[in-house]
Amino acid sequence: xxxxxxxxxxxxxxxxxRIVIIGGGFGGIQLARGLKNKGFQVVLLDRHNxxxxxxxxxxxxxxxxxxxxxxxxxxxxxQHYKDFYxxxxxxxxxxxxxxxxxxxxxxxxxxxxxxxxxxxxxxFGQEERFDKAFPLKQIPQALDxxxxxxxxxxxxxxxxxxxxxxxxxxxxxxxxxxTGVEVAGALGxxxxxxxxxxxxxxxxxxxxxxxxxxxxxxxxxMSETASKKSYxxxxxxxxxxxxxTIVKAFDGKFVHLDDGMVIPSQTLVWxxxxxxxxxxxxxxxxxxxxRIMVDEFNKVKSYENVFAIGDIALQKSKSFPNGLPMxxxxxxxxxxxxxxxxxxxxxxxxxxxxxxxxxGSMATIGRxxxxxxxKGIKFSGLFAWFVWMFVHLMSIIGFRNKLVVFSNWxxxxxxxxxxxxxxxxxxxxxxxxxxxxxxxSVI
Amino acid sequence: xxxxxxxxxxxxxxxxxRIVIIGGGFGGIQLARGLKNKGFQVVLLDRHNxxxxxxxxxxxxxxxxxxxxxxxxxxxxxQHYKDFYxxxxxxxxxxxxxxxxxxxxxxxxxxxxxxxxxxxxxxFGQEERFDKAFPLKQIPQALDxxxxxxxxxxxxxxxxxxxxxxxxxxxxxxxxxxTGVEVAGALGxxxxxxxxxxxxxxxxxxxxxxxxxxxxxxxxxMSETASKKSYxxxxxxxxxxxxxTIVKAFDGKFVHLDDGMVIPSQTLVWxxxxxxxxxxxxxxxxxxxxRIMVDEFNKVKSYENVFAIGDIALQKSKSFPNGLPMxxxxxxxxxxxxxxxxxxxxxxxxxxxxxxxxxGSMATIGRxxxxxxxKGIKFSGLFAWFVWMFVHLMSIIGFRNKLVVFSNWxxxxxxxxxxxxxxxxxxxxxxxxxxxxxxxSVI
Numbered sequence: 001x002x003x004x005x006x007x008x009x010x011x012x013x014x015x016x017x018r019i020v021i022i023g024g025g026f027g028g029i030q031l032a033r034g035l036k037n038k039g040f041q042v043v044l045l046d047r048h049n050x051x052x053x054x055x056x057x058x059x060x061x062x063x064x065x066x067x068x069x070x071x072x073x074x075x076x077x078x079q080h081y082k083d084f085y086x087x088x089x090x091x092x093x094x095x096x097x098x099x100x101x102x103x104x105x106x107x108x109x110x111x112x113x114x115x116x117x118x119x120x121x122x123x124f125g126q127e128e129r130f131d132k133a134f135p136l137k138q139i140p141q142a143l144d145x146x147x148x149x150x151x152x153x154x155x156x157x158x159x160x161x162x163x164x165x166x167x168x169x170x171x172x173x174x175x176x177x178x179t180g181v182e183v184a185g186a187l188g189x190x191x192x193x194x195x196x197x198x199x200x201x202x203x204x205x206x207x208x209x210x211x212x213x214x215x216x217x218x219x220x221x222m223s224e225t226a227s228k229k230s231y232x233x234x235x236x237x238x239x240x241x242x243x244x245t246i247v248k249a250f251d252g253k254f255v256h257l258d259d260g261m262v263i264p265s266q267t268l269v270w271x272x273x274x275x276x277x278x279x280x281x282x283x284x285x286x287x288x289x290x291r292i293m294v295d296e297f298n299k300v301k302s303y304e305n306v307f308a309i310g311d312i313a314l315q316k317s318k319s320f321p322n323g324l325p326m327x328x329x330x331x332x333x334x335x336x337x338x339x340x341x342x343x344x345x346x347x348x349x350x351x352x353x354x355x356x357x358x359x360g361s362m363a364t365i366g367r368x369x370x371x372x373x374x375k376g377i378k379f380s381g382l383f384a385w386f387v388w389m390f391v392h393l394m395s396i397i398g399f400r401n402k403l404v405v406f407s408n409w410x411x412x413x414x415x416x417x418x419x420x421x422x423x424x425x426x427x428x429x430x431x432x433x434x435x436x437x438x439x440x441s442v443i
Numbered sequence: 444x445x446x447x448x449x450x451x452x453x454x455x456x457x458x459x460x461r462i463v464i465i466g467g468g469f470g471g472i473q474l475a476r477g478l479k480n481k482g483f484q485v486v487l488l489d490r491h492n493x494x495x496x497x498x499x500x501x502x503x504x505x506x507x508x509x510x511x512x513x514x515x516x517x518x519x520x521x522q523h524y525k526d527f528y529x530x531x532x533x534x535x536x537x538x539x540x541x542x543x544x545x546x547x548x549x550x551x552x553x554x555x556x557x558x559x560x561x562x563x564x565x566x567f568g569q570e571e572r573f574d575k576a577f578p579l580k581q582i583p584q585a586l587d588x589x590x591x592x593x594x595x596x597x598x599x600x601x602x603x604x605x606x607x608x609x610x611x612x613x614x615x616x617x618x619x620x621x622t623g624v625e626v627a628g629a630l631g632x633x634x635x636x637x638x639x640x641x642x643x644x645x646x647x648x649x650x651x652x653x654x655x656x657x658x659x660x661x662x663x664x665m666s667e668t669a670s671k672k673s674y675x676x677x678x679x680x681x682x683x684x685x686x687x688t689i690v691k692a693f694d695g696k697f698v699h700l701d702d703g704m705v706i707p708s709q710t711l712v713w714x715x716x717x718x719x720x721x722x723x724x725x726x727x728x729x730x731x732x733x734r735i736m737v738d739e740f741n742k743v744k745s746y747e748n749v750f751a752i753g754d755i756a757l758q759k760s761k762s763f764p765n766g767l768p769m770x771x772x773x774x775x776x777x778x779x780x781x782x783x784x785x786x787x788x789x790x791x792x793x794x795x796x797x798x799x800x801x802x803g804s805m806a807t808i809g810r811x812x813x814x815x816x817x818k819g820i821k822f823s824g825l826f827a828w829f830v831w832m833f834v835h836l837m838s839i840i841g842f843r844n845k846l847v848v849f850s851n852w853x854x855x856x857x858x859x860x861x862x863x864x865x866x867x868x869x870x871x872x873x874x875x876x877x878x879x880x881x882x883x884s885v886i
Contacts, residue, residue: 006602006603006604006607007598007601007602007603008601008602008603009601010600010601010603048866049593049597049865049866050865050866066509066510066511066512066847067509067865068509068511068862068863069509071865073641073862073864073865075641075642075864076640076860076864079640079641087597087600087601088866089601105601139865139867140867143867150492154492154530154531155450157453157530158451158452158453158532158548159449159450159451160449160450160451160453161449164449197518197519197522198516198518198519198522199518201528398862400854400858400862401862403850404509404847404850404851404862407846407847407850408847411846415843417519417843419516419841419844419847420511421492421516421519422491422492422493422510422511422514422516423491423493423531424510424582424583424586
């Protein structure tokens with residue numbers, strides 16, 4: 001931005017207490033909803049003007065859904081809220097001693113601050129070594145991966161170099177958590193049902209999908225049954241699953257594994273993990289493992305009026321001595337309770353401690369296949385797949401999005417088609433600019 | 444592309460005659476369809492891997508439709524065709540003396556060549572002066588304009604500079620043809636029904652929409668009735684229509700008109716006209732006004748086996764002494780007849796001359812309002828609007844797209860909402876790179 005001086009956050013002063021929420025993800029949205037017209041002034045900041053339904057990003061990346069269907073414009077979600085302000089901006093720093101944040105559009109004071117910035121792709125300190133990998137945390141990244149996958153096949157037809165052709169048809173996914181498993185399954189489905197119709201000139205027997213996981217099993221956050229089943233399902237899609245294996249390096253042409261294997265591939269999907277999307281300014285002593293330590297009320301230790309919820313918050317409990325998992329349901333439940341607790345605080349009532357209600361977890365592995373862990377019951381297959389679809393459809397924010405996603409799923413299921421396989425890379429792709437791109441802001 | 448040497452167009456040789464079609468627009472698609480399994484080898488080239496339904500681009504730009512719903516993946520459209528090849532590439536040059544084209548992925552010989560490259564934005568030789576304007580011919584451009592419009596309001600809230608705020612809320616559209624009128628109408632609707640709910644802090648009385656047209660009337664390709672009605676409709680949306688006025692310059696901050704008026708505006712939508720998307724290599728004598736002169740069989744003059752259809756072709760007739768209009772129906776009818784004529788040629792039968800069947804023309808101006816000119820009957824208003832919607836819905840290629848567009852229209856109509864108002868500018872916007880961006884190719 002050239003003339004930062006002309007911009008200011010411009011929130012009117014109010015007699016009400018001001019709550020500033022950083023981040024419009026699952027936690028931030030639930031909190032904002034809970035605070036609707038409760039006598040606070042609420043300011044929500046986000047780098048995007050939309051909420052992203054991250055669990056379905058992988059379907060955007062694999063041409064199953066349009067990006068617009070998994071995004072909810074934040075202003076729309078919060079349209080009928082009184083004394084509520086949205087600002088599209090990035091936060092540079094928190095200045096807790098002044099009860100103030102510094103953003104790309106200026107400084108803002110708060111009475112209560114809630115950090116709900118979520119997580120970002122975790123390269124485990126090796127950003128440089130993996131700067132050509134494809135992360136999958138934001139809609140522009142999903143669109144970029146979609147373009148890459150399709151472009152690979154267009155190029156595979158045109159190249160005269162046999163080795164290059166193979167490297168265009170090899171896909172490596174690192175990380176055997178839900179995202180990795182789901183991307184691998186979706187690619188398997190593309191290979192089996194969709195792409196061969198489009199690219200008759202290519203031999204799809206030679207399209208190889210590798211899923212590399214450092215742990216000895218897939219879906220290590222779920223049950224052994226789920227791990228085993230997901231492994232079996234991926235095998236049916238001819239996905240090569242490499243467990244207990246680490247990806248050492250990727251130069252855009254070759255993926256190096258720690259067992260000495262070198263896979264020629266131009267596409268490494270990075271689903272190896274996330275870490276807190278840390279903001280500067282808090283005392284070092286409240287930060288651990290890239291997350292902010294909070295007590296059972298989601299209050300940041302040693303600050304009176306600073307809270308953190310969702311992936312960025314590290315909240316330990318008896319059942320989770322290493323902290324609650326970084327999952328949407330945790331963020332949503334924390335957001336909901338924190339809204340209630342802030343109202344309690346206002347009325348002088350005692351806050352309630354957070355208790356995570358684990359409703360279970362699930363992952364899908366292509367057409368008709370999913371694994372579901374509920375309390376006391378674990379199942380997989382077609383019924384699990386329907387449960388997965390129903391739960392996700394109900395969780396997407398907004399009726400329009402539900403409608404569009406549902407229509408697409410029906411279409412994809414019955415036609416074995418993927419409607420959105422467009423290569424849209426409006427600007428020159430320049431790997432050197434990639435890091436810059438991820439930091440793009442409104443101004 | 445770094446290693447162009449590794450790429451080749453790789454079309455297998457065939458005993459059949461090879462027809463090369465450059466461009467997968469309305470004309471190219473109709474031609475390909477007409478040639479389906481008729482004993483030719485057909486090669487279709489396009490810079491994108493999808494067909495764009497250009498008449499609805501303005502709805503993508505104004506957040507009414509998702510881009511995927513007006514695009515049809517070309518490989519999908521042509522999936523069941525025998526001896527048919529699609530290549531995503533740009534053509535550098537035609538070498539007619541060798542019956543050959545030179546593309547970004549190598550050279551290819553043809554027996555028959557059909558140029559169906561369509562048109563591009565016409566800056567009337569002043570590209571440099573208007574390099575900050577927003578053209579509207581391709582999907583990435585529509586997405587860029589959508590981001591610009593929404594970002595303007597985000598910034599308008601944040602700026603402390605009153606003049607800048609006004610310039611963010613002023614929109615100037617140059618060109619009073621169907622695209623200009625439709626963009627103005629859609630912006631008028633956003634102003635009236637959609638944006639005030641999102642941006643309660645802004646005064647939308649002060650959002651100004653200017654439509655600037657050099658001719659003394661709007662929609663000069665249609666009837667006087669249509670011109671008058673569209674003018675009246677735009678007035679109801681408070682669009683300021685300036686007829687007989689030329690835009691002289693735009694520096695990204697101010698729009699200068701030839702009547703001396705200077706409009707502070709950061710957004711100039713360029714809908715002032717199109718010109719042929721010319722390819723090098725043809726003799727100068729067959730080119731006129733940026734188009735390729737063809738005879739009544741769409742054969743390029745003085746070449747035996749080179750044809751041109753659609754916007755790029757300049758075909759004069761008794762009713763159109765200056766050439767047929769650059770419209771989708773002309774391109775489609777020409778593509779259809781050329782397919783037939785190429786089959787005739789193969790069988791030694793005489794080709795049929797082209798006769799344009801003008802089914803009428805229409806334009807929409809926001810909710811419930813459209814103008815329609817049919818042979819002998821001209822009407823406007825609600826019924827015209829339904830006719831407009833029906834015709835466009837039926838013309839979109841693919842059932843999935845029809846379904847998604849129809850759902851969106853229902854949604855938009857009944858909720859006064861626009862579902863897709865996302866700011867997605869994945870990469871840094873850099874006006875200096877804009878010209879480069881428009882030339883982006885697969886490799």
